[in-house]
Amino acid sequence: MERDAPRLPARLRREAVEPDRTAPGHEARASRRAAAGYARPVTRPTLTGTPDAVPALEIHDLLQGDDLELIDRWLAQADTVEIAEELSRLPRERRGVPFRLLAKDRALDVFERLDPSVQQELLEGLRDINVRQIFEEMDPDDRARLTEEMPAKVARQLLAGLSPNERRLTSTLLGYPEDSAGRLMSPEVASLRAGMRVADALDRLRRTGRSAETIYALPVTDDRRRLVGALGLRDLVLAAPDQPVEELMDTAVFSARVDTDQEEVARLMLEADLLALPIVDHEDRLVGIVTVDDAMEVLEEEETEDVARTGGAEPLGRPYLATSILQVARSRVIWLFVFLAAGAITVNVLAAFETTLAAEVTLALFVPLVIGTAGNTGAQSATTITRAIAVGEVRLADLAPVVVREGGTGLFLGLILGAIAFGPVALLVEPGIAAVVALTLLIACTMASLIGSALPLAAKRTGIDPAVMSVPLITALVDASGLIVYFLVARAVLGL
């Protein structure tokens, strides 16, 4: 069999050594987690920055082909990160075959790396017993996120099929609102008691630490489970065995309540360089922990959302290639109606100034130039301020300094642009119209910067996501107001 089997192309052949993970359920998760703190057992060759074009195509076709043995050999030597990536890129109906070829514990590892929307679709194509197995062995927080993606009936069924302990862990999480710290956290948190010594603490970790989400960040609680301090595994390891934990720990500790928004949690962890953040309930009792990998994913998700809205669309919520044309269209059509409505306003403005336009038809030549440039100025302001709000550099209280900077910048840019445009327009048509164009650029760019910077702050003030003040929305508003300015200036300057 070996001699006849086709050889995998050289670049697809890689060494693979993975720990044996045959222990079922809880233990399996624990032993996988043992590897998680550092690096998944992987086979990825050192990154060297080689171009990505050819191998991707080959794997993509390979996985959709009939040669199950070749697929099996590729799977055996690829790392779980890669496998998850390639599965995400396959059409929905093609994922089941390669996935079912995976050994059970690798399958779970790959499964947990998939976006929840892809997880959901994959589950639909598997036999019940496999589905229940995967569901049982997932980390409670990943399971909670997957449940969010399922139809309620399926979710109830699967939750009912869990072992009591797993069901309890997940129900706790599902009891918290979506996108909250409570939903994001893992309830499997390793903690220490304030009265312990280092040696006791290490003992306790050896006994109970295998199933904890992390043991690098160790919250310390009193006998009522209230958070009183924290230390790192590093501190324990580097300390003398008889030192009291209370001496080593920090007593003033970052933490978050269960109902805190997940993005706030993630940004705090980014700013404060935290590996993990303890989560407490309303009585300051420790209930879970959020680890940095989940925080990074939240930030990436939030940023994808912001980028989508900046561009005037709703976020897809799933990997791009796993989204159908209809789903893509649906994420955009709502906003396009908004823009069409904004366009209708421009039609009305132009209709209102129809006589002016008829009197001087050359004015029409410069309409796209003027509103386009003003629109872009507004877009620059809007994206700058929206991002600054998102990363916490600008707060609501900063309205004044923002308006000063943006208004000043708009004025400055409008002056330069107007000055540059005057000459060519005067040559092309005549100085009067050139003056109208230049003056309009000056006024419209200043207005656009003010609108573009004030609206995201106004949105935040009213609790709307500032990114909703998207480039296209700001542009639409600026178009309409820019047109009005243009024709009013034209009337004034040209005496129309």
Next chain:
Amino acid sequence: MERDAPRLPARLRREAVEPDRTAPGHEARASRRAAAGYARPVTRPTLTGTPDAVPALEIHDLLQGDDLELIDRWLAQADTVEIAEELSRLPRERRGVPFRLLAKDRALDVFERLDPSVQQELLEGLRDINVRQIFEEMDPDDRARLTEEMPAKVARQLLAGLSPNERRLTSTLLGYPEDSAGRLMSPEVASLRAGMRVADALDRLRRTGRSAETIYALPVTDDRRRLVGALGLRDLVLAAPDQPVEELMDTAVFSARVDTDQEEVARLMLEADLLALPIVDHEDRLVGIVTVDDAMEVLEEEETEDVARTGGAEPLGRPYLATSILQVARSRVIWLFVFLAAGAITVNVLAAFETTLAAEVTLALFVPLVIGTAGNTGAQSATTITRAIAVGEVRLADLAPVVVREGGTGLFLGLILGAIAFGPVALLVEPGIAAVVALTLLIACTMASLIGSALPLAAKRTGIDPAVMSVPLITALVDASGLIVYFLVARAVLGL
């Protein structure tokens, strides 16, 4: 004194306990690092999601005021993350006073949290001896990043003033290109030898681990310092003392070469849930390690860059409120010239079709509507694809599926929009023009989606940052082509 001293407002009063950090230089850094793995000694109250308006204003004014004692008291009870945030929001010339009030070791902590551009400005206002002290005690990788921000002469001076060991560490990093793994990494990496047992390993860590960037992720090397495996501190702590390290470690390990781009490194760490990534030279010898906190900062920086370019501006490279009007304007003016040039093209297109426009002036009414809507459709495609490329969901090889999705979406949306627009336009003007508008929307939206999705991929193909295919740039291209379509359709349908 206490009785007369003004009481800090209740919400500014918080308990603060911090470890004593009086040891100089290297040891100071080591002891600070001991706390870093988990949480900085902080006093931030638990996040509860309270609105941010009032306290920010008070602190902002407080720090710029004359009441040094009040400032001192606020500083004593604020955490270093907060202090760094508030300092970043102050005008440049106001930062020195509060900063100089900080105790030496806290000052260093706060300093390291500042954006390098702010660090640079702060240094300019300090006395030489303080500057040299801070520079000496910084982590080598932070020092390297700060050096990038300095004028070359100042950098040389400061580097010359370092102790030999620190100079060596930093020179190593500066030997690598900006934005590479080599520049991002810390050379102070705790590693183990393949032949060790768990007990030896823990011993070694106790002796040498204090100055390492992290001891949670432990690369394992052979006697030629080549990377042969890795394990986590967790594995060591949970294992039996006589177990060989070789048994515990993963032999197939993620790593990156020193010249790998920092964003690639950061994204790999995000995808593979890595706490740290070992960095190797061209002979696979371990030279440093990148930790997850630095990876998160790289991702945030890269995303701020992408967002800025999407909006048609250059990234500011510093906190928004720390940027002057002139600096903001400078980040935008280049792009505005590009857009002005694009606007000039629209003028030429309109001039070319001047006779058509003159023959049917009502066509002018719908110009902003048509090109605005098409422009927004293009913007949606561009932002979606640019983001998908950035997070690795779409690769160069995916041109075909992308074009199919985007072209299909554009066609679908164009159909809907054209159908919706027809009626109102027909009522407002006449069916002939309505047909022109509807048909143009259909064609232009399809074209816009294709342009908007293909250009980011084309940019990536030629090595340009796809985000440069910004919303305003795509919009400008779509405007010009949309106008051409509009008038050609008008001529065809209306027989002009």
